[in-house]
Amino acid sequence: xxxxxxxxxxxxxxxxxxxxxxDINNGMPSYELVGLPDAAVKESRERVRSALKNSxxxxxxxxxxxxxxxxxxxxxxxxxxxxxxxxxxxxxxxLHADCGRTVFLGELALDGALRPVAGILPxxxxxxxxxxxxxxxxxxxxxxxxxxxxxxxxxxxxxxSVIDHLSGFKPLPPVAARAYQKGARRESKFxxxxxxxxxxxxxxxxxxxxxxHNILLIGPPGTGKTMLARCLPGIMPxxxxxxxxxxxxxxxxxxxxxxxGIVEVRPFRSPHHTASTVSMCGGGTRTVKPGEISLAxxxxxxxxxxxxxxxxxxxxxxxxxxxxxxxxxxxxxAVTFPANFMLCASMNPxxxxxxxxxxxxxxxxxxxxxxxxxxVSGPLLDRIDIQVEVDxxxxxxxxxxALGEGSAAVKxxxxxxxxxxRERFGASETNSDMGEKELKAFCPLDRxxxxxxxxxxxxLKLSARARSRIIKVARTxxxxxxxxxxxxxxxxxxxxxxxxxxxx
Amino acid sequence: xxxxxxxxxxxxxxxxxxxxxxxxAALRLAREPYALAxxxxxxxxxLAAELGEGSVAAMRASLADEGYLRGLFASYEREGIVCVTxxxxxxxxxxxxxxxxxxxxxxxxxxxxxxxxxxxIVGSRRTPPHILRRTERLAEGLSRAFVIVTGxxxxxxxxxxxxxxxSGKLIVVLAxxxxxxxxxxxxxxxxxxxxxxxxxxxxxxxxxxxRYTFPARNRIIAGLSDGVLVVSGGEKSGTRIxxxxxxxxxxxxxxxPYAAGDPLGAGCNxxxxxxxxxxxxxxxxxxxxxxxxxxxxxxxxxxxEERVLACMGGEPVHIxxxxxxxxxxxxxxxxxxxxxxxxxxxxxxxxNRWGKV
Numbered sequence: 001x002x003x004x005x006x007x008x009x010x011x012x013x014x015x016x017x018x019x020x021x022x023d024i025n026n027g028m029p030s031y032e033l034v035g036l037p038d039a040a041v042k043e044s045r046e047r048v049r050s051a052l053k054n055s056x057x058x059x060x061x062x063x064x065x066x067x068x069x070x071x072x073x074x075x076x077x078x079x080x081x082x083x084x085x086x087x088x089x090x091x092x093x094x095l096h097a098d099c100g101r102t103v104f105l106g107e108l109a110l111d112g113a114l115r116p117v118a119g120i121l122p123x124x125x126x127x128x129x130x131x132x133x134x135x136x137x138x139x140x141x142x143x144x145x146x147x148x149x150x151x152x153x154x155x156x157x158x159x160x161s162v163i164d165h166l167s168g169f170k171p172l173p174p175v176a177a178r179a180y181q182k183g184a185r186r187e188s189k190f191x192x193x194x195x196x197x198x199x200x201x202x203x204x205x206x207x208x209x210x211x212x213h214n215i216l217l218i219g220p221p222g223t224g225k226t227m228l229a230r231c232l233p234g235i236m237p238x239x240x241x242x243x244x245x246x247x248x249x250x251x252x253x254x255x256x257x258x259x260x261g262i263v264e265v266r267p268f269r270s271p272h273h274t275a276s277t278v279s280m281c282g283g284g285t286r287t288v289k290p291g292e293i294s295l296a297x298x299x300x301x302x303x304x305x306x307x308x309x310x311x312x313x314x315x316x317x318x319x320x321x322x323x324x325x326x327x328x329x330x331x332x333x334a335v336t337f338p339a340n341f342m343l344c345a346s347m348n349p350x351x352x353x354x355x356x357x358x359x360x361x362x363x364x365x366x367x368x369x370x371x372x373x374x375x376v377s378g379p380l381l382d383r384i385d386i387q388v389e390v391d392x393x394x395x396x397x398x399x400x401x402a403l404g405e406g407s408a409a410v411k412x413x414x415x416x417x418x419x420x421x422r423e424r425f426g427a428s429e430t431n432s433d434m435g436e437k438e439l440k441a442f443c444p445l446d447r448x449x450x451x452x453x454x455x456x457x458x459x460l461k462l463s464a465r466a467r468s469r470i471i472k473v474a475r476t477x478x479x480x481x482x483x484x485x486x487x488x489x490x491x492x493x494x495x496x497x498x499x500x501x502x503x504x
Numbered sequence: 505x506x507x508x509x510x511x512x513x514x515x516x517x518x519x520x521x522x523x524x525x526x527x528x529a530a531l532r533l534a535r536e537p538y539a540l541a542x543x544x545x546x547x548x549x550x551l552a553a554e555l556g557e558g559s560v561a562a563m564r565a566s567l568a569d570e571g572y573l574r575g576l577f578a579s580y581e582r583e584g585i586v587c588v589t590x591x592x593x594x595x596x597x598x599x600x601x602x603x604x605x606x607x608x609x610x611x612x613x614x615x616x617x618x619x620x621x622x623x624x625i626v627g628s629r630r631t632p633p634h635i636l637r638r639t640e641r642l643a644e645g646l647s648r649a650f651v652i653v654t655g656x657x658x659x660x661x662x663x664x665x666x667x668x669x670x671s672g673k674l675i676v677v678l679a680x681x682x683x684x685x686x687x688x689x690x691x692x693x694x695x696x697x698x699x700x701x702x703x704x705x706x707x708x709x710x711x712x713x714x715r716y717t718f719p720a721r722n723r724i725i726a727g728l729s730d731g732v733l734v735v736s737g738g739e740k741s742g743t744r745i746x747x748x749x750x751x752x753x754x755x756x757x758x759x760x761p762y763a764a765g766d767p768l769g770a771g772c773n774x775x776x777x778x779x780x781x782x783x784x785x786x787x788x789x790x791x792x793x794x795x796x797x798x799x800x801x802x803x804x805x806x807x808x809e810e811r812v813l814a815c816m817g818g819e820p821v822h823i824x825x826x827x828x829x830x831x832x833x834x835x836x837x838x839x840x841x842x843x844x845x846x847x848x849x850x851x852x853x854x855x856n857r858w859g860k861v
Binding site: 197199200203219220349355356357358361362363364365366367389391392452455456459460488489490492493495496499 | 629630689767822833839841846854
């Protein structure tokens with residue numbers, strides 16, 4: 001007898017329907033699994049056999065053929081286990097139920113329990129778009145399914161309860177829908193209030209977040225660069241549901257989703273400087289997994305000690321920084337992942353780290369400093385609008401009890417600045433996304449500002465490419481001051497954030 | 505360029521890689537410089553004893569080869585190099601007083617600068633940013649009355665070059681051959697110095713820099729100049745050699761003062777303790793020469809800028825200290841400080857510290 005059960009396979013961030021066709025024939029007992037399965041799929045035979053037996057069902061001693069259709073897509077992972085098990089039960093008349101358009105996802109344990117699988121959220125979203133409304137998934141994935149409206153999802157703990165549910169013996173309740181609450185998890189152990197001193201750097205960070213600018217923190221080791229960077233997600237505006245869903249999809253595919261079900265806090269990713277280009281941008285042998293830049297989508301990618309990173313890894317960031325997406329091409333096909341992140345990088349001012357220190361002496365020659373800085377390419381630096389110095393904090397400042405302004409207050413101002421930008425551009429564009437056309441339209445400079453900008457370039461030896469960056473940052477500073485026009489002091493403050501250009 | 509026969513003899517002699525003592529010995533033997541070539545056969549044995557067989561053989565071969573001198577001059581001309589020998593009217597008189605004055609100065613640029621009044625500004629590679637800016641401004645001011653003589657290194661020397669470049673009254677003394685400037689750490693700046701000012705080297709154009717060429721170069725800087733200003737330098741800095749040479753020649757030596765214990769300026773402070781005059785501005789230096797140079801017109805300042813400048817001393821100050829002293833917020837200070845640095849009155853010294861220029 002033949003049975004057909006639906007499941008879904010993940011291709012990049014999208015799901016494709018896969019039908020598990022099971023046929024039972026007379027003949028020598030055997031089990032054939034076809035349809036381009038990888039090792040994990042092939043091994044489902046052993047898991048399904050034991051799971052059926054330990055759930056009190058029979059694994060038929062006949063010739064079994066399972067075909068995962070369409071046969072030309074490579075099937076990976078363990079999410080087909082449940083569909084195959086249900087297919088065998090139906091084909092051997094152990095289960096009489098109509099599950100025509102129900103989608104089964106889940107990995108089986110040998111005792112019949114259902115284990116959570118990665119990528120449930122994007123699969124559900126794709127399946128819903130394809131018209132599927134009924135799902136059976138592992139209980140461990142219930143949280144992420146709760147946020148999708150208009151579908152009926154059943155979360156089961158083991159194979160027996162799935163069978164009982166399907167046969168109507170003991171129906172399971174559908175997973176209760178949950179509404180997304182914006183900014184529900186507000187508390188973070190990284191708060192601007194705990195960063196002592198560093199008024200200049202804090203201000204720069206606020207400007208950066210307000211206008212969506214990338215930022216480079218320059219300072220000796222142990223001055224709180226990492227702590228400042230950690231504060232970034234806390235002062236960024238809360239994610240909308242759509243944004244959260246997008247982030248959750250990526251994290252779900254990568255299998256790093258927490259128990260919360262949906263990612264509520266903007267991601268903060270800090271890959272180590274030994275990270276490879278593939279781990280940074282995404283890749284894999286046949287199926288493609290998202291990289292760090294995609295995991296940092298709608299959040300912050302923090303590169304600590306940027307010059308230590310592999311040159312080619314850093315260069316690979318240039319295109320996604322510009323486009324907000326990355327397309328990874330492999331023999332198995334091309335996949336596009338979103339990668340719209342804020343880049344926050346840190347570095348020492350010089351090889352010995354003491355340049356600009358008040359009490360320690362820098363022993364580097366100008367040539368050594370130039371060489372160190374040249375490790376970060378000009379084109380990449382060009383995409384970082386704000387460069388600011390973080391200096392060593394005096395003991396008195398650290399020991400002081402007074403807390404600075406908290407992240408919540410800063411966030412309020414950031415949200416106001418973003419609102420102004422939303423009115424200007426519509427959608428979710430920020431000042432940093434402006435092209436030449438928008439620059440002309442929204443950033444006219446009066447004669448005084450123009451003159452100051454010209455003088456700055458002359459005497460501070462800024463690179464010509466810095467010009468539009470400075471104007472964009474000045475636009476953000478003007479927005480923060482709720483000023484319609486860009487005033488000279490806004491230009492001057494923006495110029496002061498080109499530290500890398502005019503140091504030494 | 506026409507050379508006299510004495511000059512030609514000097515250029516010929518200098519084209520052999522001999523050290524200074526050997527060249528002097530050869531000249532002593534010849535008594536008349538051009539006699540060296542003219543009566544080479546008679547002098548050969550005595551020269552061989554002084555210079556060694558190998559060098560004499562090379563000299564003999566060059567005399568036999570008619571094209572040798574012509575090729576030499578052609579190659580110098582191609583590189584734009586002018587040879588100023590000790591027989592040339594352009595040869596600076598002051599340099600003759602120096603220890604072992606060079607026989608030939610290989611020059612590129614405006615050689616007439618050699619005849620003008622010269623003042624040397626030297627500094628170490630490791631010079632704090634505010635001192636760099638101060639040096640630049642001082643070099644610019646002094647170039648109104650002097651030709652600025654300096655070295656070719658990063659840091660203090662480069663700041664002096666940058667300051668004097670606009671006026672073109674600039675002599676850069678190299679520790680390597682002129683054809684090697686493209687390999688130098690600040691090749692672009694030296695290129696410009698050669699176009700607007702003058703590059704000078706006592707070494708053959710193809711000679712590379714060696715450890716010993718730097719102190720030897722310093723004696724030329726000191727010898728050329730009526731006075732020397734040391735803007736930075738640690739206790740073992742090469743700038744001290746320049747200062748000592750100048751002092752030995754009876755020239756005026758000046759140094760910028762530094763805070764006690766600052767390793768980047770310990771050499772300067774020590775010089776002041778020993779014999780150098782403390783120099784803070786243009787007047788300190790120019791008055792020693794009986795002339796009066798004053799700072800150019802100051803750009804008009806806003807009251808805010810005045811207030812911030814008043815809070816800054818000789819050493820760089822952290823922005824938070826400036827905020828406390830001036831009663832302004834750090835966010836308000838950033839535009840003011842940027843404008844001051846655009847006006848070249850303040851400079852960012854790293855670590856959010858600002859120095860008065």
